[in-house]
Amino acid sequence: MFSQLSDRRLALFLEHYLDVRGPRLMPRRNDIDALRLGPVLPYIWLSDYEEAQGTFRYRLAGEEVNAVFGTRITGLLLSDMVMGERFSAVNSLFLRVLTERMALHAEGPVYRCTDKMTLGERLVLPLSSDGVTADGLVGVTVRGESVDLTTVTADAEQLYSFMPVEQLSEYSHEVLEQHATGGC
Numbered sequence: 001m002f003s004q005l006s007d008r009r010l011a012l013f014l015e016h017y018l019d020v021r022g023p024r025l026m027p028r029r030n031d032i033d034a035l036r037l038g039p040v041l042p043y044i045w046l047s048d049y050e051e052a053q054g055t056f057r058y059r060l061a062g063e064e065v066n067a068v069f070g071t072r073i074t075g076l077l078l079s080d081m082v083m084g085e086r087f088s089a090v091n092s093l094f095l096r097v098l099t100e101r102m103a104l105h106a107e108g109p110v111y112r113c114t115d116k117m118t119l120g121e122r123l124v125l126p127l128s129s130d131g132v133t134a135d136g137l138v139g140v141t142v143r144g145e146s147v148d149l150t151t152v153t154a155d156a157e158q159l160y161s162f163m164p165v166e167q168l169s170e171y172s173h174e175v176l177e178q179h180a181t182g183g184c
Helices: 008-021 038-043 063-069 084-099 165-180
Strands: 044-050 055-061 102-110 118-127 136-146 159-164
Touching: 008 038, 008 118, 008 136, 008 165, 038 044, 038 063, 038 136, 055 084, 055 136, 063 136, 084 102, 084 118, 084 136, 084 159, 102 165, 159 165
Parallel strands: none
Antiparallel strands: 044 055, 044 136, 102 118, 102 159, 118 136
């Protein structure tokens, strides 16, 4: 089961995703409406799955995401930015979102592959050109307090939870209600 979304921007993003997908299982990339995502825009990223490379190519990234990597990541592969063991771990998580049509929620250290690692929260959702077969991802990663890289231990790993996209509608009502009433 999904853990609780702590950041209001993730709740807004989830609400938008569910709204634009309509009766389909997943929305298309061009359904994501930047004008309706105001406070989420700096933290959003979109990627397409590149089967030949076995990983994801970034099609769009907000200003905050680009700042973390120190460059515009549009057009880059995940493997261009995340190396070694970290690449395998992240790519596997993203592939699960894609192949199993799952939503991924992660909390803990984010951007571990950069010198700008902080505690944060991430929500990754699948996209589909035909509404059924996942072929891309959309995500939002928000950063919080800084992490001292010298003190990060194995217990400082991210906490992951997955939920089938079919179940997101029921979950989102609870999350959005809690954020509207000041909960979490």
